[in-house]
Amino acid sequence: MHHGVVASRSADSSSSRHGNSSSPIDAVSLAIIEQLQEDGRRPYAAIGKAVGLSEAAVRQRVQKLLDQGVMQIVAVTDPLTVGFRRQAMVGINVEGDLDPVAEALTAMAECEYVVMTAGSFDLMVEVVCEDDDHLLEVINKRIRALPGVRSTESFVYLKLKKQTYMWGTR
Numbered sequence: 001m002h003h004g005v006v007a008s009r010s011a012d013s014s015s016s017r018h019g020n021s022s023s024p025i026d027a028v029s030l031a032i033i034e035q036l037q038e039d040g041r042r043p044y045a046a047i048g049k050a051v052g053l054s055e056a057a058v059r060q061r062v063q064k065l066l067d068q069g070v071m072q073i074v075a076v077t078d079p080l081t082v083g084f085r086r087q088a089m090v091g092i093n094v095e096g097d098l099d100p101v102a103e104a105l106t107a108m109a110e111c112e113y114v115v116m117t118a119g120s121f122d123l124m125v126e127v128v129c130e131d132d133d134h135l136l137e138v139i140n141k142r143i144r145a146l147p148g149v150r151s152t153e154s155f156v157y158l159k160l161k162k163q164t165y166m167w168g169t170r
Contacts, residue, residue, distance in 0.1 A: 025070065028053065029061055030169040033071055036062070037165060040073050076165065079128050086129045087157040090139060091121035093150045098122055101148045110138050121153070 025033075031051045035042055044058040051058070065071050079087060094101050098116055105114045105125050113126035125143070129135040135156075144152055 025065075025169075029065060029070075032058060032061055033065065033169050036071070036073065040075075076163070078160075083130060084128045085131050086135045087160070088127050088129075088135060088139075089155040089157070090125045090127055090143065091153040091155070092123040092125060092143065093152075094122040094148050095150045096148050101146050104146050105143070108138070108142060110134075 028051050032047055035047045035050055043055075044062070045055040047053075048055045048058045053061070062073075066073070079085075092101070092105075102114055102116060102123060105111045105123065110127050110129055111125050112128050113124075115124050116122065117124050127135065127138055129138060135154075139152060139154060143149060
């Protein structure tokens with residue numbers, strides 16, 4: 001299991017990089033995020049030494065970043081080792097407004113990642129399921145049943161070669 005920091009990509013995030021925060025993220029906070037992306041369990045004292053702050057100041061900044069939704073500190077697991085043997089990316093075409101469909105998908109526990117896209121699909125959804133029967137139920141009975149869903153195309157994962165949250169900061 002990997003412990004890491006996931007920079008929040010939620011529509012509700014208040015990150016200044018998205019132009020919707022009254023307090024921009026300064027260089028020191030960005031450096032703290034990078035430290036935690038390398039190791040989500042790195043002690044605050046070690047981070048403080050690396051960025052030139054006290055342990056208490058790092059603790060306060062991390063809490064503020066968490067409270068603002070800028071980042072999350074999570075345990076990133078391999079789904080196979082915790083009982084989820086089937087993953088897929090599902091491309092969805094929607095008739096009309098995307099928002100109600102996207103909101104319904106975010107409410108489904110199996111949908112780990114929901115993004116509005118330009119291109120062949122209106123939405124892309126990463127689905128994590130226990131097995132093929134579970135995946136079929138999610139796609140056929142739940143996703144395709146949503147009002148506005150015109151079509152879906154599933155891309156079943158055969159092997160995960162890379163999954164990282166080390167994109168750093170800008």
